[in-house]
Amino acid sequence: MAIKMDNRLQEPLQVKENGELRYEIHFLNTFSGLADELQKLGYPADVKACIVADSNTAPLYADAVKEELEKAFGKAVVFLLPAGEPSKTLEHIEDLYEFLIQEHFERRDFLVALGGGVVGDMTGFAAATYLRGIDFIQVPTTLLAMVDSSIGGKTGVDFRGHKNMVGAFYMPKLVYMDLSTLKTLPQRELSCGMAEVIKYGYTFDAPFLSILKGSPDKVFSYDLPFLAQMIYRCCNYKRTVVEEDPREKGRRALLNFGHTIGHAVEKLKKFTLLHGECVSIGMAAAIYLSMKKGYLAESDLDGCRELASLYHLPTEVQADGFNAEDVLKTLKSDKKMSAGKVRFILLKKAGEGFIDHSLSDEELLDAIHSVLKE
Numbered sequence: 001m002a003i004k005m006d007n008r009l010q011e012p013l014q015v016k017e018n019g020e021l022r023y024e025i026h027f028l029n030t031f032s033g034l035a036d037e038l039q040k041l042g043y044p045a046d047v048k049a050c051i052v053a054d055s056n057t058a059p060l061y062a063d064a065v066k067e068e069l070e071k072a073f074g075k076a077v078v079f080l081l082p083a084g085e086p087s088k089t090l091e092h093i094e095d096l097y098e099f100l101i102q103e104h105f106e107r108r109d110f111l112v113a114l115g116g117g118v119v120g121d122m123t124g125f126a127a128a129t130y131l132r133g134i135d136f137i138q139v140p141t142t143l144l145a146m147v148d149s150s151i152g153g154k155t156g157v158d159f160r161g162h163k164n165m166v167g168a169f170y171m172p173k174l175v176y177m178d179l180s181t182l183k184t185l186p187q188r189e190l191s192c193g194m195a196e197v198i199k200y201g202y203t204f205d206a207p208f209l210s211i212l213k214g215s216p217d218k219v220f221s222y223d224l225p226f227l228a229q230m231i232y233r234c235c236n237y238k239r240t241v242v243e244e245d246p247r248e249k250g251r252r253a254l255l256n257f258g259h260t261i262g263h264a265v266e267k268l269k270k271f272t273l274l275h276g277e278c279v280s281i282g283m284a285a286a287i288y289l290s291m292k293k294g295y296l297a298e299s300d301l302d303g304c305r306e307l308a309s310l311y312h313l314p315t316e317v318q319a320d321g322f323n324a325e326d327v328l329k330t331l332k333s334d335k336k337m338s339a340g341k342v343r344f345i346l347l348k349k350a351g352e353g354f355i356d357h358s359l360s361d362e363e364l365l366d367a368i369h370s371v372l373k374e
């Protein structure tokens with residue numbers, strides 16, 4: 001069924017590679033229209049779709065998406081993953097391969113990632129590797145996945161405790177967002193998405209930070225027109241950056257603002273803190289370092305802490321069973337290294353991130369101490 005104009009919250013964005021359209025990002029308030037978009041991409045009626053969803057999202061939306069897909073395509077099946085970061089492993093990918101083999105999935109069939117970042121990364125990785133590559137689409141249902149992880153083709157799993165250590169760059173054929181799914185998102189998850197939203201403000205867009213300062217009520221009351229504008233603005237930054245640098249050889253690393261210390265904390269806290277919470281802690285540390293390097297003022301650090309607290313995000317973490325040295329060691333074993341140097345994102349000013357390779361261990365430890373409660 002063709003999509004009605006009033007179901008579209010924003011015009012679609014196009015993600016290009018070398019000037020050629022690779023995929024579109026659609027912003028709607030309904031799943032009706034997903035089959036239509038897929039038909040426009042040329043999938044014939046007899047292809048099969050496998051919806052991959054986790055134990056939180058599947059009970060809410062898997063039936064609706066399955067019904068929508070079955071309007072247009074032969075068969076849609078659902079593969080269930082246990083919810084949460086601990087499931088982001090090769091073992092669960094193997095279970096998905098097994099399921100696809102049992103369901104006779106061929107190279108012409110496709111996968112649908114329905115859910116948040118973990119489901120999107122895993123489905124994309126399975127799609128990149130099953131039969132040497134089958135198509136997949138992203139149907140993100142969390143704010144974090146909508147503004148960040150569903151776009152740009154980063155797919156993969158955690159490996160033996162190392163976050164996102166194994167994976168592939170593999171582009172979706174479509175990103176389709178039904179923003180009304182945000183209404184069922186728990187507040188903690190919404191806050192986590194806001195950490196990535198705030199990241200865009202600090203890295204690219206200072207006026208956006210001022211808007212965000214005045215908007216917690218709109219976000220937490222699920223003001224759909226506001227959320228649609230906010231998400232569109234983030235996706236537009238993400239789109240521009242991944243078009244310029246799809247494989248993170250340079251500028252795309254800016255999107256890792258807050259993630260270097262954030263990922264180390266996430267691992268050392270054994271994933272008891274959520275990704276966005278760790279990014280928020282990592283951003284506070286990066287802003288502290290930018291201040292120490294003379295780029296930012298103390299008031300910027302206060303501003304970051306205030307903004308985070310407006311969105312119920314932490315800027316400090318309790319060190320239980322680890323210390324600052326452990327955080328340093330862990331971040332050095334992460335993949336954000338280049339020729340043995342930590343690749344760290346600092347700010348020249350709010351709204352202008354840059355990539356730094358010059359930080360000493362002492363400077364990094366100082367930044368870690370600024371967020372660690374020992």
Ligand code: GLY
Binds near residue numbers: 148151248255
């Ligand atoms: N989440 C950062 C990136 O996609 O590059």
